[in-house]
Amino acid sequence: MRVLQDFTKGLWKDIPPFRLVLGLCPTLAVTTSADGGLGMGLATTFVLTCSNILVSLLRNLIPRKVRIACYILVIASFVVIVELVMQAFFYPLYMFLGIFVPLIVVNCIILGRAEAFASKRPVLNSLADGLGHGLGFTMALTVLGAIREIFGAGTLFGHSVFGPHFAPFAFMVKPPGAFVCLGLMLGAMNIVSRGRVD
Amino acid sequence: MREITRMIVVLTAISVASGLVLSFVDKFTKDPIEYQKLKFVKGPAVLAVLTDYDNDPIKEYKKNVILEKKENSVITKILFPAKRKGKLTGVAFEVTGQGYHGSLGIMIGIDIQRNILTGMRVMTHSETPGLGARAVEPSFYSQFSGLRIDDIALSDRGGKINAISGATMTSQGVVKAVKEGMHLYLRSRKKMIDALKTG
Numbered sequence: 001m002r003v004l005q006d007f008t009k010g011l012w013k014d015i016p017p018f019r020l021v022l023g024l025c026p027t028l029a030v031t032t033s034a035d036g037g038l039g040m041g042l043a044t045t046f047v048l049t050c051s052n053i054l055v056s057l058l059r060n061l062i063p064r065k066v067r068i069a070c071y072i073l074v075i076a077s078f079v080v081i082v083e084l085v086m087q088a089f090f091y092p093l094y095m096f097l098g099i100f101v102p103l104i105v106v107n108c109i110i111l112g113r114a115e116a117f118a119s120k121r122p123v124l125n126s127l128a129d130g131l132g133h134g135l136g137f138t139m140a141l142t143v144l145g146a147i148r149e150i151f152g153a154g155t156l157f158g159h160s161v162f163g164p165h166f167a168p169f170a171f172m173v174k175p176p177g178a179f180v181c182l183g184l185m186l187g188a189m190n191i192v193s194r195g196r197v198d
Numbered sequence: 199m200r201e202i203t204r205m206i207v208v209l210t211a212i213s214v215a216s217g218l219v220l221s222f223v224d225k226f227t228k229d230p231i232e233y234q235k236l237k238f239v240k241g242p243a244v245l246a247v248l249t250d251y252d253n254d255p256i257k258e259y260k261k262n263v264i265l266e267k268k269e270n271s272v273i274t275k276i277l278f279p280a281k282r283k284g285k286l287t288g289v290a291f292e293v294t295g296q297g298y299h300g301s302l303g304i305m306i307g308i309d310i311q312r313n314i315l316t317g318m319r320v321m322t323h324s325e326t327p328g329l330g331a332r333a334v335e336p337s338f339y340s341q342f343s344g345l346r347i348d349d350i351a352l353s354d355r356g357g358k359i360n361a362i363s364g365a366t367m368t369s370q371g372v373v374k375a376v377k378e379g380m381h382l383y384l385r386s387r388k389k390m391i392d393a394l395k396t397g
Contacts, residue, residue, distance in 0.1 A: 057213075070212055077216040081223050088230035091238045095325045 003128045006121075011134025015140060018186050020133065022108040024098050027141060028178040034157050037145025039093040040100065041138025043086065046133065047078045048110050057120040062119075071114045072105070081106045110134060140185075143190030148172045148181055236272050237322055240305060245305030247317030250287045251280035263351065264391040265386035273382065278308070278396040280316075288316055289383070289390055295375030300324035300368040302333070306342075310391065313384065315350070318342035318376055323368075330368030338362055338369075342376060347384065350377040352383045 014020050017027045023044070030036040054074050055062075062070045083101050086094045094101065104110070113133060118126040149155055152172030154162045169175045241256050248255055255278040266273040280288035288309050295302035305323035308315060320333045332338060341359050342350075351357025352373055361369035383390065 032273075062208055063205045066209055069209060073212045073216055077220060080220055083211070084223050084227045084231070087234060088227035089234075091234035095238065111205065 003124050006125045007128035007132040008135070010129065010136040010137070012056055012136070014126075016109045016133055016135035016184075017137065018140060018189055020109065020112075023110055023137060024182075026107060027055055028175065028182065030100050031141055031157075031178065031181075032152065032173045033096075033149045034142055034146040035093070036096050037143075038138065038140035039139040039170075040097055041134070042146070043082045043101065044099075044104055044107060044109070045134025045138055045192065046082055047104055047107075048113060048134040048137075049127060050078045051075045051128035052126040053111055053116040053123055054125045055114045056121060056126035057117035061120050063184060067119065068115070071111060071119075073121065075110050075114070076090065076105045087091055092124060106189075144151075144181060144185060148177060152177060201321070210279055221284050227303070243305035243319040243321045244290045246319050247248055247290050247305050248280040248301070249316045250282055250289050250309070252283065253281040255290060256279050258394075262391065265382060273386075275382075277390060277394055286310060286391060286394055289394065290369050291379070292321070293375045293379035293382075295371040297323055297325050297333075297371045298330050298365070299326065302368075302375060303369055304372060304375050304379075306376055308380070308383050308389070313346070313387075315342050315345045315376070315380065318372075320372060321348075325365070325368050329362065330364045330365040332365065335369055338372075347377070350380060 010016070010020075010198050012019075026040055026044070030040045051071070051074050055071055058070070078184075079102060082104065083094075086097075113129060115161060117129050121129070132187075146156055150161055151169045152174075154160060154166040160166075169177075172181065189191045205381050228279070235257070239355050244255050250258070258279050258281075259353060260277045260279070261273045264272055264274050271294060275291045278290040279286055280290070280358045288307055290305055290307040293304050293306060295304055302320055302325075303376065305319045305321055307317040318339050320339065323333065324332065347357060349358040350373060351359065352369060359373055360368070
Protein backbone atom coordinates (compact mmCIF):
# COMPACT_ATOMS: atom_id res chain seq x y z
CA MET A 1 0.00 0.00 0.00
CA ARG A 2 1.34 3.37 -1.01
CA VAL A 3 0.91 4.99 2.41
CA LEU A 4 2.85 2.22 4.15
CA GLN A 5 5.67 2.56 1.62
CA ASP A 6 5.78 6.30 2.20
CA PHE A 7 6.21 5.59 5.91
CA THR A 8 8.83 2.85 5.76
CA LYS A 9 11.13 4.53 3.26
CA GLY A 10 12.13 7.08 5.90
CA LEU A 11 13.20 4.27 8.23
CA TRP A 12 15.99 2.82 6.08
CA LYS A 13 16.02 3.40 2.31
CA ASP A 14 15.72 7.15 2.67
CA ILE A 15 16.85 7.61 6.28
CA PRO A 16 18.07 11.03 7.29
CA PRO A 17 20.85 11.98 7.72
CA PHE A 18 22.59 9.00 6.12
CA ARG A 19 20.69 8.32 2.89
CA LEU A 20 18.75 11.58 2.72
CA VAL A 21 21.81 13.64 3.46
CA LEU A 22 20.04 16.49 5.24
CA GLY A 23 19.89 17.72 8.81
CA LEU A 24 23.58 17.11 9.46
CA CYS A 25 24.05 20.16 11.67
CA PRO A 26 21.87 19.03 14.58
CA THR A 27 23.04 15.45 13.99
CA LEU A 28 26.61 16.38 14.76
CA ALA A 29 25.87 18.94 17.44
CA VAL A 30 23.46 17.28 19.86
CA THR A 31 24.54 13.65 19.71
CA THR A 32 27.04 13.91 22.55
CA SER A 33 24.54 11.86 24.51
CA ALA A 34 21.81 9.36 23.67
CA ASP A 35 19.26 11.50 25.55
CA GLY A 36 20.11 14.54 23.45
CA GLY A 37 19.84 12.58 20.20
CA LEU A 38 16.51 11.08 21.22
CA GLY A 39 15.09 14.41 22.38
CA MET A 40 16.12 16.28 19.27
CA GLY A 41 14.85 13.44 17.05
CA LEU A 42 11.42 13.42 18.66
CA ALA A 43 11.12 17.21 18.55
CA THR A 44 12.06 17.22 14.87
CA THR A 45 9.62 14.36 14.17
CA PHE A 46 6.77 16.34 15.71
CA VAL A 47 7.53 19.43 13.63
CA LEU A 48 8.11 17.41 10.45
CA THR A 49 4.90 15.41 10.76
CA CYS A 50 2.72 18.41 11.67
CA SER A 51 4.17 20.67 8.99
CA ASN A 52 3.79 17.91 6.35
CA ILE A 53 0.12 17.52 7.31
CA LEU A 54 -0.59 21.25 7.22
CA VAL A 55 1.34 21.91 4.00
CA SER A 56 -0.53 19.03 2.37
CA LEU A 57 -3.89 20.37 3.58
CA LEU A 58 -3.07 23.82 2.20
CA ARG A 59 -1.33 22.65 -0.96
CA ASN A 60 -4.06 23.89 -3.31
CA LEU A 61 -4.43 27.21 -1.54
CA ILE A 62 -0.81 28.36 -1.32
CA PRO A 63 0.27 30.35 -4.41
CA ARG A 64 3.46 28.97 -5.94
CA LYS A 65 5.34 32.24 -5.78
CA VAL A 66 5.09 32.58 -2.00
CA ARG A 67 5.14 28.89 -1.15
CA ILE A 68 8.53 28.90 0.61
CA ALA A 69 7.47 31.82 2.81
CA CYS A 70 4.26 29.99 3.71
CA TYR A 71 6.06 26.74 4.48
CA ILE A 72 8.54 28.56 6.73
CA LEU A 73 5.65 30.27 8.59
CA VAL A 74 4.02 26.92 9.20
CA ILE A 75 7.28 25.21 10.22
CA ALA A 76 8.34 28.07 12.50
CA SER A 77 4.97 28.00 14.28
CA PHE A 78 5.33 24.33 15.10
CA VAL A 79 8.91 24.86 16.25
CA VAL A 80 7.75 27.56 18.67
CA ILE A 81 5.12 25.16 19.99
CA VAL A 82 7.82 22.53 20.53
CA GLU A 83 10.08 25.11 22.18
CA LEU A 84 7.38 26.26 24.63
CA VAL A 85 6.25 22.73 25.47
CA MET A 86 9.85 21.61 25.98
CA GLN A 87 10.53 24.55 28.28
CA ALA A 88 7.36 23.83 30.22
CA PHE A 89 7.77 20.08 30.71
CA PHE A 90 11.29 19.00 29.72
CA TYR A 91 13.47 21.87 30.91
CA PRO A 92 16.75 19.91 31.34
CA LEU A 93 16.46 18.72 27.71
CA TYR A 94 15.81 22.34 26.66
CA MET A 95 18.93 23.47 28.53
CA PHE A 96 20.96 20.74 26.80
CA LEU A 97 19.74 21.37 23.25
CA GLY A 98 19.98 25.15 23.69
CA ILE A 99 20.06 27.06 20.45
CA PHE A 100 19.42 23.92 18.37
CA VAL A 101 15.73 23.91 19.28
CA PRO A 102 14.88 27.12 17.38
CA LEU A 103 17.28 25.93 14.66
CA ILE A 104 14.88 23.08 13.87
CA VAL A 105 13.12 25.67 11.69
CA VAL A 106 16.02 25.57 9.22
CA ASN A 107 16.52 21.80 9.40
CA CYS A 108 16.61 20.97 5.69
CA ILE A 109 14.72 17.73 6.16
CA ILE A 110 11.56 19.64 7.10
CA LEU A 111 11.58 22.23 4.35
CA GLY A 112 12.84 19.56 1.96
CA ARG A 113 9.94 17.17 2.57
CA ALA A 114 7.43 20.04 2.48
CA GLU A 115 8.64 21.16 -0.92
CA ALA A 116 9.40 17.75 -2.44
CA PHE A 117 6.48 15.74 -1.10
CA ALA A 118 3.81 17.33 1.08
CA SER A 119 3.08 20.11 -1.38
CA LYS A 120 2.14 17.54 -4.01
CA ARG A 121 0.59 14.62 -2.15
CA PRO A 122 -2.52 13.86 -0.11
CA VAL A 123 -2.62 14.31 3.66
CA LEU A 124 -2.35 10.68 4.74
CA ASN A 125 0.69 10.06 2.52
CA SER A 126 2.31 13.26 3.77
CA LEU A 127 1.67 12.25 7.35
CA ALA A 128 3.30 8.86 6.71
CA ASP A 129 6.23 10.48 4.90
CA GLY A 130 6.84 12.93 7.74
CA LEU A 131 6.47 10.35 10.48
CA GLY A 132 8.74 7.87 8.69
CA HIS A 133 11.54 10.30 8.03
CA GLY A 134 11.20 11.75 11.51
CA LEU A 135 11.40 8.37 13.24
CA GLY A 136 14.31 7.33 11.00
CA PHE A 137 16.09 10.55 11.96
CA THR A 138 15.32 9.86 15.62
CA MET A 139 16.74 6.32 15.42
CA ALA A 140 19.87 7.58 13.66
CA LEU A 141 20.46 10.33 16.21
CA THR A 142 19.80 8.09 19.19
CA VAL A 143 22.21 5.39 17.97
CA LEU A 144 24.88 7.95 17.10
CA GLY A 145 24.36 9.64 20.45
CA ALA A 146 24.58 6.32 22.26
CA ILE A 147 27.86 5.38 20.55
CA ARG A 148 29.43 8.75 21.29
CA GLU A 149 28.17 8.72 24.86
CA ILE A 150 29.30 5.15 25.65
CA PHE A 151 32.85 5.69 24.43
CA GLY A 152 33.16 9.40 25.13
CA ALA A 153 31.69 9.47 28.62
CA GLY A 154 31.26 5.89 29.71
CA THR A 155 27.52 6.26 30.22
CA LEU A 156 24.31 5.44 28.35
CA PHE A 157 21.25 7.63 28.96
CA GLY A 158 23.15 8.91 31.98
CA HIS A 159 23.78 5.50 33.53
CA SER A 160 27.35 4.29 33.92
CA VAL A 161 28.22 1.43 31.58
CA PHE A 162 31.84 0.55 32.30
CA GLY A 163 32.03 1.42 35.96
CA PRO A 164 34.12 4.06 37.74
CA HIS A 165 37.53 3.06 36.40
CA PHE A 166 36.76 3.74 32.76
CA ALA A 167 38.93 6.36 31.08
CA PRO A 168 36.64 8.13 28.62
CA PHE A 169 37.70 8.54 25.01
CA ALA A 170 36.91 12.26 25.05
CA PHE A 171 37.53 12.57 21.30
CA MET A 172 34.11 11.03 20.76
CA VAL A 173 32.16 13.84 22.36
CA LYS A 174 34.05 16.56 20.53
CA PRO A 175 33.25 17.78 16.99
CA PRO A 176 35.94 15.71 15.19
CA GLY A 177 34.62 12.60 16.90
CA ALA A 178 31.15 13.41 15.61
CA PHE A 179 32.33 13.49 12.01
CA VAL A 180 34.32 10.28 12.40
CA CYS A 181 31.42 8.44 14.06
CA LEU A 182 28.99 9.66 11.42
CA GLY A 183 31.33 8.47 8.67
CA LEU A 184 31.81 5.06 10.26
CA MET A 185 28.06 4.58 10.69
CA LEU A 186 27.48 5.56 7.05
CA GLY A 187 30.16 3.10 5.97
CA ALA A 188 28.59 0.33 8.03
CA MET A 189 25.18 1.05 6.51
CA ASN A 190 26.69 0.89 3.03
CA ILE A 191 28.22 -2.52 3.73
CA VAL A 192 24.86 -3.83 5.00
CA SER A 193 22.99 -2.41 2.00
CA ARG A 194 25.48 -3.84 -0.47
CA GLY A 195 25.13 -7.26 1.14
CA ARG A 196 21.34 -7.10 0.66
CA VAL A 197 21.40 -6.02 -3.00
CA ASP A 198 23.97 -8.61 -4.05
CA MET B 199 -3.37 42.09 -9.58
CA ARG B 200 -5.46 39.10 -8.61
CA GLU B 201 -2.32 37.08 -8.16
CA ILE B 202 -0.82 39.59 -5.73
CA THR B 203 -4.08 39.84 -3.81
CA ARG B 204 -4.18 36.09 -3.38
CA MET B 205 -0.57 36.01 -2.16
CA ILE B 206 -1.25 38.73 0.39
CA VAL B 207 -4.43 37.09 1.62
CA VAL B 208 -2.89 33.64 2.04
CA LEU B 209 0.24 34.91 3.81
CA THR B 210 -1.82 37.12 6.09
CA ALA B 211 -4.25 34.33 6.89
CA ILE B 212 -1.45 31.93 7.81
CA SER B 213 0.27 34.59 9.94
CA VAL B 214 -2.92 35.40 11.82
CA ALA B 215 -3.70 31.75 12.42
CA SER B 216 -0.14 31.18 13.60
CA GLY B 217 -0.31 34.14 15.96
CA LEU B 218 -3.59 32.96 17.45
CA VAL B 219 -2.41 29.42 18.02
CA LEU B 220 0.94 30.49 19.47
CA SER B 221 -0.57 33.00 21.87
CA PHE B 222 -2.85 30.25 23.10
CA VAL B 223 0.04 27.83 23.59
CA ASP B 224 2.05 30.59 25.29
CA LYS B 225 -0.77 31.25 27.76
CA PHE B 226 -1.08 27.58 28.52
CA THR B 227 2.66 27.08 29.14
CA LYS B 228 3.44 30.32 31.00
CA ASP B 229 3.07 28.97 34.52
CA PRO B 230 4.83 25.64 33.99
CA ILE B 231 7.73 27.47 32.33
CA GLU B 232 8.06 29.90 35.23
CA TYR B 233 8.17 27.01 37.66
CA GLN B 234 10.76 25.12 35.59
CA LYS B 235 12.99 28.20 35.33
CA LEU B 236 12.68 28.61 39.06
CA LYS B 237 13.59 25.01 39.66
CA PHE B 238 16.50 24.60 37.26
CA VAL B 239 17.96 28.03 36.64
CA LYS B 240 17.24 30.17 39.67
CA GLY B 241 16.81 27.41 42.24
CA PRO B 242 20.44 26.31 42.43
CA ALA B 243 21.56 29.96 42.51
CA VAL B 244 19.13 30.80 45.34
CA LEU B 245 20.42 27.96 47.47
CA ALA B 246 24.01 28.93 46.69
CA VAL B 247 23.75 32.57 47.77
CA LEU B 248 21.93 31.98 51.07
CA THR B 249 23.87 30.73 54.08
CA ASP B 250 21.79 30.49 57.24
CA TYR B 251 18.60 28.52 56.61
CA ASP B 252 16.79 25.30 57.43
CA ASN B 253 13.73 25.92 55.26
CA ASP B 254 13.14 25.62 51.49
CA PRO B 255 13.62 29.17 50.16
CA ILE B 256 12.40 28.13 46.72
CA LYS B 257 9.10 26.63 47.90
CA GLU B 258 8.41 29.65 50.12
CA TYR B 259 9.07 32.24 47.44
CA LYS B 260 6.86 35.33 47.20
CA LYS B 261 5.94 36.74 43.80
CA ASN B 262 5.29 40.32 42.75
CA VAL B 263 6.41 41.93 45.98
CA ILE B 264 6.10 45.68 45.45
CA LEU B 265 9.23 47.32 46.74
CA GLU B 266 9.06 50.84 45.36
CA LYS B 267 6.61 53.06 43.51
CA LYS B 268 7.95 55.87 41.35
CA GLU B 269 6.20 58.31 39.01
CA ASN B 270 5.91 55.92 36.11
CA SER B 271 7.32 52.65 37.34
CA VAL B 272 6.86 50.08 40.04
CA ILE B 273 9.71 47.87 41.21
CA THR B 274 8.59 44.35 42.06
CA LYS B 275 10.71 41.34 42.83
CA ILE B 276 10.39 37.64 43.48
CA LEU B 277 11.81 37.11 46.97
CA PHE B 278 13.22 33.86 48.37
CA PRO B 279 13.28 33.76 52.18
CA ALA B 280 15.96 32.09 54.27
CA LYS B 281 14.66 31.03 57.68
CA ARG B 282 16.21 29.40 60.68
CA LYS B 283 13.67 27.76 63.04
CA GLY B 284 10.86 29.75 61.39
CA LYS B 285 12.63 33.08 61.90
CA LEU B 286 13.64 35.13 58.83
CA THR B 287 17.44 35.32 58.53
CA GLY B 288 18.01 36.30 54.93
CA VAL B 289 16.53 37.02 51.55
CA ALA B 290 17.57 36.29 47.96
CA PHE B 291 16.39 38.03 44.81
CA GLU B 292 17.45 38.57 41.24
CA VAL B 293 19.06 41.68 39.82
CA THR B 294 19.84 42.48 36.22
CA GLY B 295 23.12 43.93 35.03
CA GLN B 296 24.62 45.06 31.77
CA GLY B 297 27.58 43.03 30.61
CA TYR B 298 29.83 43.40 27.59
CA HIS B 299 27.59 41.43 25.23
CA GLY B 300 24.18 41.48 26.79
CA SER B 301 22.32 41.42 30.04
CA LEU B 302 23.46 39.60 33.15
CA GLY B 303 21.02 37.68 35.33
CA ILE B 304 22.40 37.76 38.87
CA MET B 305 21.09 36.27 42.13
CA ILE B 306 22.14 37.92 45.39
CA GLY B 307 21.61 36.82 48.98
CA ILE B 308 21.51 39.19 51.93
CA ASP B 309 21.72 38.63 55.67
CA ILE B 310 18.91 40.77 57.07
CA GLN B 311 20.32 41.09 60.56
CA ARG B 312 23.76 42.34 59.59
CA ASN B 313 22.76 43.81 56.22
CA ILE B 314 25.63 42.17 54.39
CA LEU B 315 25.81 40.08 51.23
CA THR B 316 25.78 36.35 51.85
CA GLY B 317 26.47 35.44 48.24
CA MET B 318 26.28 36.28 44.56
CA ARG B 319 25.86 34.07 41.50
CA VAL B 320 25.68 35.01 37.83
CA MET B 321 22.88 32.82 36.45
CA THR B 322 22.52 33.92 32.85
CA HIS B 323 24.85 35.85 30.59
CA SER B 324 26.17 36.07 27.04
CA GLU B 325 29.72 37.07 27.88
CA THR B 326 32.90 35.96 26.15
CA PRO B 327 34.09 32.48 27.17
CA GLY B 328 37.40 32.72 28.98
CA LEU B 329 36.90 36.39 29.78
CA GLY B 330 33.58 37.81 30.97
CA ALA B 331 32.15 34.31 31.28
CA ARG B 332 34.58 33.73 34.14
CA ALA B 333 32.16 35.69 36.30
CA VAL B 334 30.59 32.32 37.05
CA GLU B 335 33.80 30.98 38.56
CA PRO B 336 34.33 30.76 42.33
CA SER B 337 37.44 32.92 42.17
CA PHE B 338 35.20 35.83 41.13
CA TYR B 339 31.91 35.25 42.91
CA SER B 340 33.39 34.25 46.25
CA GLN B 341 34.70 37.80 46.62
CA PHE B 342 31.15 39.01 47.20
CA SER B 343 30.45 36.96 50.31
CA GLY B 344 30.29 38.96 53.53
CA LEU B 345 30.52 42.39 51.93
CA ARG B 346 28.82 45.49 53.29
CA ILE B 347 27.35 48.08 50.94
CA ASP B 348 30.51 50.23 51.01
CA ASP B 349 32.73 47.30 50.03
CA ILE B 350 30.77 46.56 46.87
CA ALA B 351 33.00 48.21 44.27
CA LEU B 352 36.01 47.34 42.17
CA SER B 353 39.32 47.43 44.02
CA ASP B 354 40.63 50.31 41.93
CA ARG B 355 37.72 52.37 43.20
CA GLY B 356 38.16 51.63 46.84
CA GLY B 357 36.08 48.47 46.97
CA LYS B 358 36.93 44.85 47.68
CA ILE B 359 36.23 43.25 44.29
CA ASN B 360 39.14 42.40 42.00
CA ALA B 361 37.97 42.59 38.40
CA ILE B 362 38.43 39.64 36.04
CA SER B 363 41.54 40.42 34.03
CA GLY B 364 40.54 41.27 30.48
CA ALA B 365 36.88 41.58 31.44
CA THR B 366 36.52 44.97 33.04
CA MET B 367 33.11 45.71 31.58
CA THR B 368 31.64 42.44 32.76
CA SER B 369 33.13 42.90 36.23
CA GLN B 370 31.81 46.47 36.40
CA GLY B 371 28.40 45.32 35.21
CA VAL B 372 28.17 42.73 37.95
CA VAL B 373 29.40 45.10 40.66
CA LYS B 374 26.98 47.83 39.59
CA ALA B 375 24.00 45.48 39.55
CA VAL B 376 24.88 43.96 42.92
CA LYS B 377 25.38 47.39 44.47
CA GLU B 378 22.03 48.62 43.14
CA GLY B 379 20.42 45.48 44.50
CA MET B 380 21.92 46.13 47.91
CA HIS B 381 20.69 49.76 47.80
CA LEU B 382 17.21 48.52 46.86
CA TYR B 383 17.29 46.16 49.81
CA LEU B 384 18.38 48.91 52.23
CA ARG B 385 15.59 51.21 50.98
CA SER B 386 12.85 48.61 51.04
CA ARG B 387 14.04 46.33 53.84
CA LYS B 388 10.91 46.68 55.89
CA LYS B 389 8.65 45.96 52.91
CA MET B 390 10.65 42.81 52.14
CA ILE B 391 10.50 41.56 55.72
CA ASP B 392 6.75 42.25 55.95
CA ALA B 393 6.11 40.40 52.68
CA LEU B 394 8.10 37.36 53.77
CA LYS B 395 6.80 37.18 57.33
CA THR B 396 3.24 36.36 56.22
CA GLY B 397 2.98 32.60 55.75
